Amino acid sequence: MSSNRLRVVMLILTATLVAAFAGGAAAQTSESHGWLNNDQARTPYGTFQFKNGYPTADTSRQVRDVITRNRAIEVYIAQMPTVSWYAVWKGIAGAGGKQPNQLVIWERLMDAKTLLLTGNTETVYGLAAMDLRKGPIVIEVPPKMLGGVNDIRQTEIFGIGPTGVDKGQGGKLLIVPPGYAGTIPPGYIVGHSPGYRIVFAVRGFLEEGKPDAAVALMKKARVYALADAGHPPAQAFVDGSGKEIDTIFPDTATYFDDLGQIIQDEPAEMFTPSDRFAMASIGLVSGKPFTPDNAQRKLLAEAAQIGSAYARVNGFDSQDATRIVYPDRKWEQLFIGGSVTWDAQGYPNEDRRAAFSYSAIGMSPAMTSKAVGQGSQYIWTMRDAQGRYLDGATNYVLHIPPNIPVKNFWSIVVYDAQSRSLLRSHQPFPSVSQYTGPVANADGSYDIYFGPKGPPGKSKNWIETVPQKGWFVLMRFYGPLPPFFDQSWKPGDIEVAK
Structure with missing residues (x-):
């Protein structure tokens, strides 16, 4: 704080x-x-x-x-990116074989069984949780891989890809822990991590509607300790598709237990002095076990509930005027202010950062880069054309004009407002995209339907929703083209179906 x-x-x-x-x-x-x-x-x-x-x-x-209680609420909001990324780290480390440096790949795409903040059903994901407390770690990256390495605060250490440290050519990355004084061998691209827990995250696109090529590329990656560089162990892979993997932080007092573990294990210098004061005032002190008594734990539980309530108000009912993408539409910016460091106003805006962090992960500069034909752009909405929250028991339709401005592909994905993960329904993939074969109208436009029952003959254009479940939509543009940026093209609002 x-x-x-x-x-x-x-x-x-x-x-x-x-x-x-x-x-x-x-x-x-x-x-x-x-x-x-x-x-x-x-x-x-x-x-x-x-x-x-x-x-x-x-x-x-x-x-x-x-x-x-008030300070705990502020700590909850301010430290959300860190606790969220720690939940990802734990979920990935605990998946499948639970081996050091294992790489979890969603080989048949990510379905709704995975709890991951606003994951995408049309992107192949690979994640590895790594611990530098035992020494430096090597990541062998093949050419043409896209992704990055982030510390536990979601701050990027390396970007990987055409605009990353490897320039899309691949190479051997070496991540060294804080204060490392050992010898660094030649031939590595070296990154210095401010903390010990890091996450290696990569993504790949479908080719001819299939994930095979992206999965094969990811399986060329290798992650191992520098101490084992002479004889690297076989790389452990875990298929995340169809598995119950939970990577989302709690809205209970356990949130502060997780933060306490981070503070105990990571260097104090990872946090600002004012952050350290705020955390210390509620018993979270670097190098000391976090052992609140029953009275304090009750206050922390209340703070987590109030903090999460504020996070939902802040994210789902934002009053920030710059969130609006189009003046005459209900679509909103995911990165309010367009800065991955949230300082577009000259100071870090913790409300904007928390609004993103409660529903999304991955604060990479590439996600806010406005490069024509490269990277990706995201818009989202949780409201219909009249400004009402989207209701799982109601039928809706979204009109998407022709000539969607993308070089690569577009997608519409539905998320559960409660978990902020893929909506669980009878459909394993709650999405419609360029890859799923939706039926276009005569003019090249699309009508996408949402509701508990699909309209007759529209199954390719329908995403199932669930009664008594709120939901929201992310529309992704991969390789966005000029009409997206100059807003000469824009989607319609989500309308209640007649």
Whole structure:
């Protein structure tokens, strides 16, 4: 939490006390400054009592609880990218064979059994969780691979691909841990990680509608310890398709347990001084076990619930004007402000970062690069044309005009508003894309249908939704072309079907 945010929390509490007293909710006093003497201050947090200007024992306890809860809420919001990526790290490390440096590949694409924030059904994913506490790790990257290596805070150490460190030619990457003083052999592209837990993430596109070529390319990658470079062990691969793999962080007090483990294991310098103060004030101190008592754990559980409630308001009911993609549509930006570091306004905007982090992962500069015909762009919506949240029991239709501005492909994917993962229904892949063979209209446009039952004869253009489940849509543009950027082309809104 930034020092500015901490000051805001303290000012709000102070203002509440003063307002309650000055407005007549407290006992009468002739003190013009509003200073509390022998008074009761009735606030939304409870009644605070003072005698001769001093707080009673109950008041001290109450106010400390308020501060602990409020600071924990701010820590929840500020550290969401880190705790989220740690959940990914744990989920991948614990999948399948649970071997060191195993590479999990969704060989038959990602289906709804995988819990991953806004994963894509039309992209082949590969993920490996690595631990540098035992020393440097080598990643052998084949040519034409796309991806990157991120530390536990979702900060990119390496980009991989045409715009990455290997320039699309592949090579041997060497990631060294903090403070490493050992010998670095020649022939490696070296990256210095600020922390010990890192994630290697790659993706590949379908060829002729099939994942085979992308999977074969990923299986040329090798991940092993530098100490084993002379005789690298056989690479362990796990097929993630069709498996229950959970990579999403909790909205309970366990969130703070995970953060406590990160703080205990990672260098303190990974966090800013103001972050460290905020975390220390709720018992999260570098190098010390996190052992909250029952009373504190209750406050942390409340903070996680309030923090997650705010995250949903912040993400699904954002009031940030720059989120709107088209002035006359309900589509919104996933990266509000267009900056992967969230500092487009001259300072890190924690609300924008948290809005992204609650529903998505992967803060790579390539995701915000506006390169024509390269990379990807994303827009999303959780509302229909009238501004109502999308309801799983209602039938809808989305009109997509002809000449979709992509060099590679486009996709429409539906997600569960609760889990922010692929919506689980009778369809294993809740999506329609260029690869799934939707039926075009006579003018080349498409009508995509959403609802618990598909319209007759429209199965190729229908995505099943589930009653009593909210849902939202991401539209992806891979290799976006000029009409996307200048907005001379734009999709329709999602309309209630007649």
